[in-house]
Amino acid sequence: MANIISDETIEYVGILSKLELSGEQKEQAKKDMGLMLDYIDQLSELDTTGVEPMSHIFPIHNVFRQDTVTNGDDQENILRNAPEERDGSFIVPKTVD
Amino acid sequence: MSKQYETVIGLEVHVELATKTKIFCGCSTAFGGAPNTHTCPVCTGMPGSLPVLNKQVLEYVIAVGLATNCEISHYSKFDRKNYFYPDNPQNYQISQLYLPICHDGGVEIETEEGKKIVGIHEIHMEEDAGKLVHDDWEDCTMVDYNRSGVPLIEIVSEPDMRSAEEVIAYLEKLRLLIQYLGASDCKLQEGSMRADVNLSIREAGAEKMGTRTEMKNLNSFKAIARAIEGERERQIDLLEEGKEVIQETRRWDDNKEYSYAMRSKEDAQDYRYFPDPDLAPIIVSDELLREIKSKEPEFPTEKMIRYKEEYGIPDYDIEILTNTKHTADLFEETVALGADPKKVSNWLMGETMRLLKENAMEPEAICFSPENLAKLIQLVDSKAINSTVAKEVFQEMFHHDIDPEQYVEEKGLKTVNDQGALRKTIEEVMARNPKSVEDYHNGKTKAIGALVGQTMKAMQGKADPALINQILQELL
């Protein structure tokens, strides 16, 4: 296995993706990610010099909306699934101390 | 302090565009409204929702790019900037990193040493975040997505500024151009224009840049000036003590006049930008560019030349009048109604500026209409009121946008044109002030002024001073 994932990397990826793993899960994740990256590394065999990265398949451009208000007050629907809600706002743990 | 230091400043200016709807959905951008009443699945990041670009946003940003001498990208894309924070419902912001819409421009500013160009690295489009309100009693934060998805442009300057004065001159220049375009009202206090300051210090003459910090939360020109001064001193102190400046984001607290590091273990500052697969790329055709150019308004410099040619008013007046789009528009619209340019200019330069200053108001807050200003000038021209009364009426107009004709009528402020009555009053005044009459006859012609004043007082101001003068001359 060429790709060895360190504890720091798994920790860092956990911060980026907001996932918290138990010790056992962490070991498994390190192993899985190492294997996946080894596998993906196959791509480096291909010479892609001068090849433009392709994010969109079709040459579709300039998809626009007109600047017209189409939406009314939808507060009730927007808050319908909120785990915690008060006075029309979503409630989250305090963001500053 | 033994060493000489140079301050190097670059700015990231966010401007909220004056569109009716948000950047990627049909929700209103109107201010106010109860929390989450201007929201929909798109701007609250509901699963399955998808963004579609508001065309007006593109037109505005291109107009700003052209006005700031930028190159407009023929091909442009949106990227996702990924970070977790509750003001951002998708936990990514749709922005532009790899192929911004405008790049490599610059604007000219006036500095103490003369004119200078501040380079613009790029201008890109992005979406604004929602509002977080902290509830200290309940120890929680309330999230309102009414502002989420309001269109922003971010104008990223080169690190070309060296002082707070230059920064403010640059911001004023940007504000002027953008207001002229009608792309934003650029109100710092209300947050429709916001500046983040990137600042570093280096020894005078040094080539290499120092480590920079980024300061956020600056909502007035004064706060920006203080923050620059404060951060400059903080960094110099660190260097003098042999410590290092750490590259970080800091929040300026204008009350305490100090900036605080915004650091957390949970902020990795690794935004994992990648092209947003939900949005189509933008191709700016020559045709679209021409269309936007054709809608371009007259800018201050062009206006100044035209005012000189067309209106023959002093250069000083021209400069002040064109300094904001609002005063320039007011001037031109009033003149268009037939008023004499010089007289219009006098009202705007004199009484208007005086009252703005007295009430600590911005020119954008002027509420009276060109129609009413034209009417007021007409009342003076036709001698229906004299200049003292006119100033009184103007004050009312300035605060309440009253119709001057109606006001003068209702309050009975019209000049008395009955010559007989006026002559009688003057005779009475002369009888009461024999000293002044004598002084006049003894060659002190200035004494006539006191008699005019007394007559005006007796007439409760409602007289034509020229006519008083004329009758006095006869009687004396």
Place this chain on the structure above:
Amino acid sequence: MELLELTAVQLSEKIKRGETTAVLATKAVLAQIEKTESVYHCYVTVDQEGALKKAEEVQQRIQAGELTGPLAGVPVAVKDNLCTRDLLTTCSSRILENFIPTFSAEAVENLEKAGAVIIGKTNMDEFAMGSTTETSAYGVTRNPRNTEHVPGGSSGGSAAAVAGQECFMALGSDTGGSIRQPASFCGVVGMKPTYGTISRYGLIAYGSSLDQIGPLTKDVRDCATLLEVMASYDPKDSTSVDRRGDIAKKSGYDFTSALVDDVKGMKIGIPRDYFGEGLDGKVREAVLQAADVLREKGAILEEFDLSLVDYAIPAYYTIAAAEASSNLERFDGIKYGYRTAEYDGLHNMYKKTRSEGFGPEVKRRIMLGSFVLSSGYYDAYYLKALRVKALIKKAFDEAFAKYDVILGPAAPTTAPRLGQSLADPIKMYLGDIYTVSVNLAGLPGICLPCGTDSEGLPIGLQLIGDCFSEKKLIQTAYAYERESPYGTKYHI
């Protein structure tokens, strides 16, 4: 019971002729669910009450002559990653265990307008990440052809519901083979249309640049009909392609017009790369036999080298994981869905919510995706994958300069036994070898039954077309199905 044997189009015709009703059809499906669902577990949610109410309403409108379309009155199952207004939509994830959408996906709207009756929401691999429907937070779905085997995935619930007659047709989504592979394993017809053909509005995104909604049906006619009803140009989806326009070669939406039994002169390419190592012998045999059938009917068949086949999977997993890591950031316990019970501050709330809400396969892909986009790796992994995608697209362009249709298997094997696949993720990913490049290149692909293995498990034939050439696929598939003993006649 006879009613359940009908195809969707046949059923709708019978309803319009007054020989049965939408209500009876719905009741028949609900009775079948009652009977077999405890074993198959095709659904996360069965909306018995809503379906019956809707069926009555639809029946009245059919009788009033207001609903005349070919799918009016037909009970349909919808994959649980498609938003349905007022109906629980979970993506088979705990993190959306209580999510009630306030709007319906555009494809669902189109279907409802046509008078189809939604029976419920089908089970799937969590967030469509998987090939077996075993990563669902709500239990596995079993293959109705053999309940010891998986139905495939991620649209396993939809494929199984069609095969097990728990609906007359179903909607799935296909990011790397998630319609075609379960269709293959369950012996039904499944199609992934050209990217941009069916609006993604309301489809809960996995890999946005790869995701497409598509039909799972009993036969090719139903497949073309369902596609025709669902597909539309949608201004709400910036990646929607107007098929009446030049970019789509004015290919249009009249898919049923291609239901013609004629392949004379149709040029069909058989990529040698699809018949190499790893392909099950029985699958190879059945697929090549299907090729012979088409040859006999006048098609011109030729072997060729497609190239790059081995690189499609690593490119696919890089792109899909990267997009997924970003798409799934919105599940944070603030606006909807699951929130952890106890937490200490915001970031702890995020982490606990997401760690408890997502299953292991989803976490694996989110972490991989975050990593390949992170600073220092973006170019080497993500951009590299997008460059390989461009090469793969080019390889297909070259192939379609020569051929109308590419023919091959949909999966290297028949349906594996339950519990066999998840242990080795790489091996599981390799199962997608014949399907993922179609998604990378935005192409349409259809899968239809062409045989069974020694255990009686279905084998699927995959036909791949150039972008916007669905009609050629439908025509070829239809012509094959007419001669095949595994088409409409293949039932339990």
